[in-house]
Amino acid sequence: MSRSALILTRLALLAMVLAAWEWLPRWAIVNAALLPPLSDVLAMFVTILGRSQVQEAVAVTAGEVVLAFMFAVPIGACVGVLVAESEYFGQIFRPMLFYVFSIPKSIFLPMFILVFGIGFAQKVAYAAFSTVFIVIMSAAAAVGSVKADHVLVARSYGATRAQVLTRVYVPSMLPFLLETLRISMIFNLTGVMIAEMYASRSGIGQLIASWGENFQMPQLFAGVMLLAAAAIAFNETVRWLEARCSTWRT
Amino acid sequence: MQHVANLSELRAKEVHAAAIEVAELSHVYLGRDGKVPALEDISLTVGAGRFVVIVGPSGCGKTSLLMMMAGLRRPTSGTILCAGRPIDVPDPDRVGVVFQEASLFPWLTALENIEFPLSIRHAPRLERRRRAEAMLNLVGLAGFGARYPHELSGGMKQRVSIARGLVQDPPVLLMDEPFAALDEQTRMTMGHELLRIWSQTNKTVVFVTHSLTEAVYLADEVLVMSPRPGRIIDRAEVTLPRPRTYEMMATDVFGRLRERIWQKIRKVT
Amino acid sequence: MRPAPATVRRLIFVLMLVLWELVPRAGLLPELFLPSLSRTLGVLMHNWAEYAHALTVTLYEVVLAMLIACGAGILIGAVIGGLSRVRQLLLPVFSSLYAVPIVILYPIFTAWLGVGSQSKIAFAGVYGFFPVMLSTAAGIQSIDQNFLVAARSMGASLPQQITRVVIPASMPTVLAGLRLGGALALIGVIVSEMLTAAAGIGYLVSKYRTVLDSPRVFAAILVILVLSVLFDALARWVERRALAWQTAGRREPGLPVEETYTGTTVPA
Numbered sequence: 193m194s195r196s197a198l199i200l201t202r203l204a205l206l207a208m209v210l211a212a213w214e215w216l217p218r219w220a221i222v223n224a225a226l227l228p229p230l231s232d233v234l235a236m237f238v239t240i241l242g243r244s245q246v247q248e249a250v251a252v253t254a255g256e257v258v259l260a261f262m263f264a265v266p267i268g269a270c271v272g273v274l275v276a277e278s279e280y281f282g283q284i285f286r287p288m289l290f291y292v293f294s295i296p297k298s299i300f301l302p303m304f305i306l307v308f309g310i311g312f313a314q315k316v317a318y319a320a321f322s323t324v325f326i327v328i329m330s331a332a333a334a335v336g337s338v339k340a341d342h343v344l345v346a347r348s349y350g351a352t353r354a355q356v357l358t359r360v361y362v363p364s365m366l367p368f369l370l371e372t373l374r375i376s377m378i379f380n381l382t383g384v385m386i387a388e389m390y391a392s393r394s395g396i397g398q399l400i401a402s403w404g405e406n407f408q409m410p411q412l413f414a415g416v417m418l419l420a421a422a423a424i425a426f427n428e429t430v431r432w433l434e435a436r437c438s439t440w441r442t
Numbered sequence: 443m444q445h446v447a448n449l450s451e452l453r454a455k456e457v458h459a460a461a462i463e464v465a466e467l468s469h470v471y472l473g474r475d476g477k478v479p480a481l482e483d484i485s486l487t488v489g490a491g492r493f494v495v496i497v498g499p500s501g502c503g504k505t506s507l508l509m510m511m512a513g514l515r516r517p518t519s520g521t522i523l524c525a526g527r528p529i530d531v532p533d534p535d536r537v538g539v540v541f542q543e544a545s546l547f548p549w550l551t552a553l554e555n556i557e558f559p560l561s562i563r564h565a566p567r568l569e570r571r572r573r574a575e576a577m578l579n580l581v582g583l584a585g586f587g588a589r590y591p592h593e594l595s596g597g598m599k600q601r602v603s604i605a606r607g608l609v610q611d612p613p614v615l616l617m618d619e620p621f622a623a624l625d626e627q628t629r630m631t632m633g634h635e636l637l638r639i640w641s642q643t644n645k646t647v648v649f650v651t652h653s654l655t656e657a658v659y660l661a662d663e664v665l666v667m668s669p670r671p672g673r674i675i676d677r678a679e680v681t682l683p684r685p686r687t688y689e690m691m692a693t694d695v696f697g698r699l700r701e702r703i704w705q706k707i708r709k710v711t
Numbered sequence: 712m713r714p715a716p717a718t719v720r721r722l723i724f725v726l727m728l729v730l731w732e733l734v735p736r737a738g739l740l741p742e743l744f745l746p747s748l749s750r751t752l753g754v755l756m757h758n759w760a761e762y763a764h765a766l767t768v769t770l771y772e773v774v775l776a777m778l779i780a781c782g783a784g785i786l787i788g789a790v791i792g793g794l795s796r797v798r799q800l801l802l803p804v805f806s807s808l809y810a811v812p813i814v815i816l817y818p819i820f821t822a823w824l825g826v827g828s829q830s831k832i833a834f835a836g837v838y839g840f841f842p843v844m845l846s847t848a849a850g851i852q853s854i855d856q857n858f859l860v861a862a863r864s865m866g867a868s869l870p871q872q873i874t875r876v877v878i879p880a881s882m883p884t885v886l887a888g889l890r891l892g893g894a895l896a897l898i899g900v901i902v903s904e905m906l907t908a909a910a911g912i913g914y915l916v917s918k919y920r921t922v923l924d925s926p927r928v929f930a931a932i933l934v935i936l937v938l939s940v941l942f943d944a945l946a947r948w949v950e951r952r953a954l955a956w957q958t959a960g961r962r963e964p965g966l967p968v969e970e971t972y973t974g975t976t977v978p979a
Contacts, residue, residue, distance in 0.1 A: 198799055198800060201800055202800060202804065205800075226822065226823055280713060280716065283716035284716045284719045284720055284723075287720065288720060288723075291940075291943055293891070293894065294890075294894035294897070294898075294939045294940075294942065294943045295898075295935075295936065295939050296897065296898040296901040296902060296913075296935060296939065298898075298901065298902045298905055298913075299901060299905075299913075299916060299931075299932045299935050299936070300932075301905070302916060302917075302920040302928050302932075303744070303745075305920065306743060306744050306925075307744065374810075377810075378809070378810055378812070381812050382812040382813075382814055385812045385814050385815055386814050386902060386906075389814065389815075389817070389818075389906055390905060390906060390917075397815070400815055400818055401818055401906070403818065404817075404818020404819065404821060404822055405818070405821075405907070407822060409822060412818055412819060412822065413819070415815075416815050416816065416819065419811070419812070419815055420811040420815070423810045423811045423812060424807055424808075424810050424811065426810070427807065427809075427810030428807060428810075509860075512864050513864075514860060514863055514864055532863050532864045532865070532866055533866065534864070534865050534866045537864075538864075539861070539864040539865075541857060541860070541861055541864075542857075543857060545855075545857040545858060545860070545861040547858060547861075547876070547879070547880075548956060548957070549879040549880070549882070549956045550956070551956075558862075558865060558875075559865035559866065562862075562865055562866055562867050562871055562875070563866065590956045592957075606865075610865075
């Protein structure tokens with residue numbers, strides 16, 4: 193299939209899903225109270241965007257996301273490099289890190305609440321905590337991706353340590369670093385959402401949870417749509433950058 | 443006396459009967475820029491029990507040709523007869539194939555890999571085991587049957603591959619650069635081993651390779667192919683006596699043959 | 712001579728348990744923040760009936776969610792991995808959707824299915840579905856074509872190619888996906904029980920948190936930790952048994968099967 197045919201088919205599929213979302217509730221094939229028609233949700237989407245309560249919530253959430261990211265990424269990257277560079281440390285901690293992925297990190301939320309209360313700091317701390325492990329893993333993978341041969345070649349031509357770092361490590365790792373950022377953001381956003389939905393007085397996650405509890409389905413769907421759109425937009429932007437940075441990779 | 447004469451006549455017939463006949467074979471595939479002729483007007487006959495090597499530069503379609511002889515690919519036009527009958531689909535009773543990289547299944551032991559073609563045909567378990575063990579002995583790997591492929595060296599893996607190709611006892615064995623991934627020493631040893639197995643089993647072998655030395659060392663006849671579109675541009679009969687020895691590589695006959703083939707290839711690339 | 716990594720790991724583990732016991736006892740942290748290990752265990756034993764009941768609810772939900780995640784994941788993954796048309800069409804769509812934090816869908820599930828077990832099962836099923844589906848697709852797609860050509864040359868029919876080549880060849884990736892998907896189904900159940908529920912071990916965490924009964928909160932956390940350790944160990948054991956051909960004959964049999972990083976980790 194050609195590229196344009198693919199995109200057309202995808203658009204057609206999307207149109208079918210959207211049409212079903214619009215018409216199934218309208219024709220009362222599904223309960224409109226449970227699945228409001230698309231047009232109602234879109235109208236609500238515009239309405240809630242105009243509300244100051246929602247705008248404040250978006251600002252709070254965005255602040256939490258950005259701050260948590262700024263804690264998690266540098267810390268995780270440093271530990272990740274350590275794990276990758278020292279074989280001994282790697283052998284000790286790698287299996288532990290893999291195991292951490294099977295633990296529901298939300299069980300530690302009560303501790304974060306006890307320490308930080310139910311506020312901005314707690315969301316940031318919990319989101320950073322839930323993100324740091326994946327940053328460690330991907331940073332270690334990024335360092336591991338640097339070919340020993342390339343380092344050897346650079347050294348044999350008399351490159352200094354700094355030159356090896358900037359000329360070999362950074363370009364080799366760049367696509368992986370972007371991948372790290374992208375995956376970490378998914379974890380980070382999830383962390384903030386869980387924390388906000390669990391116990392909070394502000395933020396988009398809290399709004400979504402309370403709309404759900406109060407059965408305000410159009411608002412709920414509009415909120416989910418808002419967050420999903422933001423997440424997908426960030427993800428696709430980084431993927432686009434990744435594709436541009438890795439043209440030399442085959 | 444009459445009897446003996448008849449028998450030798452019969453023998454002669456058998457030897458000269460063609461194991462593989464390719465007639466006016468052409469192949470065109472659809473590339474990005476339209477139709478690309480890959481193989482053009484290929485006709486060749488491989489006598490039963492002969493060892494024929496096909497050489498040629500990369501992209502000359504020698505592997506494609508071999509895959510067609512195995513019934514794994516269909517040519518655009520032309521016919522391929524194997525033991526007098528057309529081959530359209532893979533038929534392991536007539537043709538065994540040994541591939542380039544060790545295409546052994548990593549989840550099966552050496553013995554289970556050799557048994558695989560038999561188990562596909564639902565051969566009885568004991569029969570399978572007996573024949574696979576016999577093949578393992580033939581290729582010199584007795585006692586290694588329980589090893590998994592990753593526990594075998596490159597040369598050993600290709601021995602298992604050869605055993606797998608022979609286990610159904612097909613008259614024809616097709617080999618697609620089977621030793622290309624091996625180091626030089628192993629490669630030489632494996633070539634020698636292959637000749638021993640060949641002389642013990644009386645198979646017809648069609649062998650594809652890049653290596654001219656390997657080609658001359660192994661072959662009764664070397665076919666030289668040109669690149670895009672692939673055509674047979676030379677046939678060289680190798681007159682060296684058998685059994686072949688490593689010392690023959692230093693002889694004039696060997697050198698001249700090798701040189702002749704190299705000149706042909708050089709001219710077309 | 713440095714101690715073996717496994718020894719260091721065990722030491723770290725023991726050290727954490729010792730600290731868990733000593734730090735609260737020494738008064739370095741208030742009991743409210745971290746009740747000592749012995750206290751937590753005592754509370755757990757004393758209220759075992761309550762925890763055991765919550766555990767059965769959680770396990771029931773986890774098992775059903777895993778069945779949904781693995782069943783649907785393998786089925787759809789096989790279709791996407793096996794048919795290149797469908798893969799070209801849908802795989803990019805799935806990897807875009809993967810960026811959405813699935814947890815925000817949970818309120819929709821509770822609105823539709825109520826606060827009982829159904830909403831947890833459905834949510835956790837969706838949660839675990841993605842890694843299973845993506846790694847099944849990757850496992851089938853990345854099969855060495857040489858294996859299939861070799862099988863065909865030996866006369867294998869299409870069903871034989873599937874059962875004798877495609878399934879064993881994709882097994883390592885698929886099993887890694889099942890381990891991940893299973894872990895996520897477990898995580899999904901715990902998260903959803905913590906958010907809105909009336910039963911289950913995650914619900915106990917939330918319930919006792921609101922009344923600041925820390926020992927009981929930590930008892931529930933301990934149960935969940937043990938549960939996820941057990942699941943992980945079980946899944947790895949199954950993988951080792953099923954994939955013995957990958958490691959057979961290698962030295963250091965204690966080492967885990969090489970991690971297949973499929974890039975399909977899902978956050979929690």
